[in-house]
Amino acid sequence: MSTAVVVEGPGEHRLAPHEPVRPSAGEALVRVHAVGICGSDREVYQGNRPEGYVRYPLTPGHEWSGTVEEVGAGVPAALVGRKVVGEGFRNCQVCDRCHAGETTLCTAGYEETGFTVPGAMASTLTLPARLLHVLPDDADLTAAALLEPAACIAAAALKANARPGERVAVVGTGTLGMFAVQFLKAGSPAELLVVGTRPDRAALSREFGATDFRTRDQQLPDDFDVVIETAGSSSAARTAASLLRRGGRLVLTGIPAPGAEGLDPTDLVVRQLEVHTVFGAPPDAWAHAVRVFGAGLLDPSPLVTHELPLAAFPEAIELVGSGDPKVGKVLLKP
Numbered sequence: 501m502s503t504a505v506v507v508e509g510p511g512e513h514r515l516a517p518h519e520p521v522r523p524s525a526g527e528a529l530v531r532v533h534a535v536g537i538c539g540s541d542r543e544v545y546q547g548n549r550p551e552g553y554v555r556y557p558l559t560p561g562h563e564w565s566g567t568v569e570e571v572g573a574g575v576p577a578a579l580v581g582r583k584v585v586g587e588g589f590r591n592c593q594v595c596d597r598c599h600a601g602e603t604t605l606c607t608a609g610y611e612e613t614g615f616t617v618p619g620a621m622a623s624t625l626t627l628p629a630r631l632l633h634v635l636p637d638d639a640d641l642t643a644a645a646l647l648e649p650a651a652c653i654a655a656a657a658l659k660a661n662a663r664p665g666e667r668v669a670v671v672g673t674g675t676l677g678m679f680a681v682q683f684l685k686a687g688s689p690a691e692l693l694v695v696g697t698r699p700d701r702a703a704l705s706r707e708f709g710a711t712d713f714r715t716r717d718q719q720l721p722d723d724f725d726v727v728i729e730t731a732g733s734s735s736a737a738r739t740a741a742s743l744l745r746r747g748g749r750l751v752l753t754g755i756p757a758p759g760a761e762g763l764d765p766t767d768l769v770v771r772q773l774e775v776h777t778v779f780g781a782p783p784d785a786w787a788h789a790v791r792v793f794g795a796g797l798l799d800p801s802p803l804v805t806h807e808l809p810l811a812a813f814p815e816a817i818e819l820v821g822s823g824d825p826k827v828g829k830v831l832l833k834p
Contacts, residue, residue, distance in 0.1 A: 652780060693711070
């Protein structure tokens with residue numbers, strides 16, 4: 501009998517028997533290969549995810565990869581056997597934001613795999629086939645499990661619109677930060693600076709394409725064209741803004757704790773900074789991430805440090821929140 505992780509409520513979980521859900525019209529059944537754990541999964545388990553953004557009891561898991569086993573009516577049979585990843589936001593497809601391609605802003609309300617509907621911490625996942633993105637036949641499915649956070653950073657890279665020869669920077673050295681380095685490197689920048697609090701990330705940053713690495717207590721420049729912030733703190737956001745030239749472009753992807761002090765609006769106006777934010781990834785960002793991954797320009801593999809079975813869910817949650825610099829991306833393998 502296969503199993504699934506079920507979080508009954510804050511701090512309460514169990515391993516439950518799992519029966520695959522046969523796909524209805526327009527759906528696909530995916531055999532899950534790997535599922536990643538991020539800070540938002542820890543929030544679900546601890547009970548501090550914002551109200552309305554989780555629904556208990558719940559099978560978590562929004563970062564995943566797998567292989568299509570079965571499809572419902574109206575879905576091309578050629579999908580069966582293909583390696584895939586999938587979008588998490590369950591958008592309505594008919595509101596004005598969905599028609600504009602901004603599915604993460606769907607006006608029908610928030611619904612997302614692994615938060616309000618069953619996720620991938622199970623042997624199989626059934627979801628609308630329209631959310632799937634097909635991978636190359638030779639794709640590494642373990643690495644592909646990280647394409648959800650990569651898609652979020654792809655959204656940031658598209659908004660940043662960094663042009664070849666521009667000076668670009670990344671603030672934050674976690675999974676998102678290392679993805680941001682790779683996306684910006686693919687755009688042929690003149691310089692690529694990484695700013696973080698972990699000196700141990702310097703070598704990996706350079707491996708991914710950074711030309712310089714500094715910690716926030718070192719002297720920092722103030723004349724970069726583009727900065728992507730990934731650290732999720734108000735101080736990181738202010739550091740990111742301080743790196744920009746007048747008229748520079750800033751993209752914020754991290755989510756600070758509620759009530760955090762923000763950027764100085766006077767500074768934003770006087771320096772005419774262009775500020776964008778990202779929450780989730782719309783279809784064009786997913787497609788961009790999958791293309792870059794397929795082209796070999798995005799390598800998630802060095803970020804994975806732990807691969808554990810589903811039964812080790814509590815251990816995996818503790819690893820993610822440990823603060824241990826030796827812990828990178830933690831995956832569960834159903």
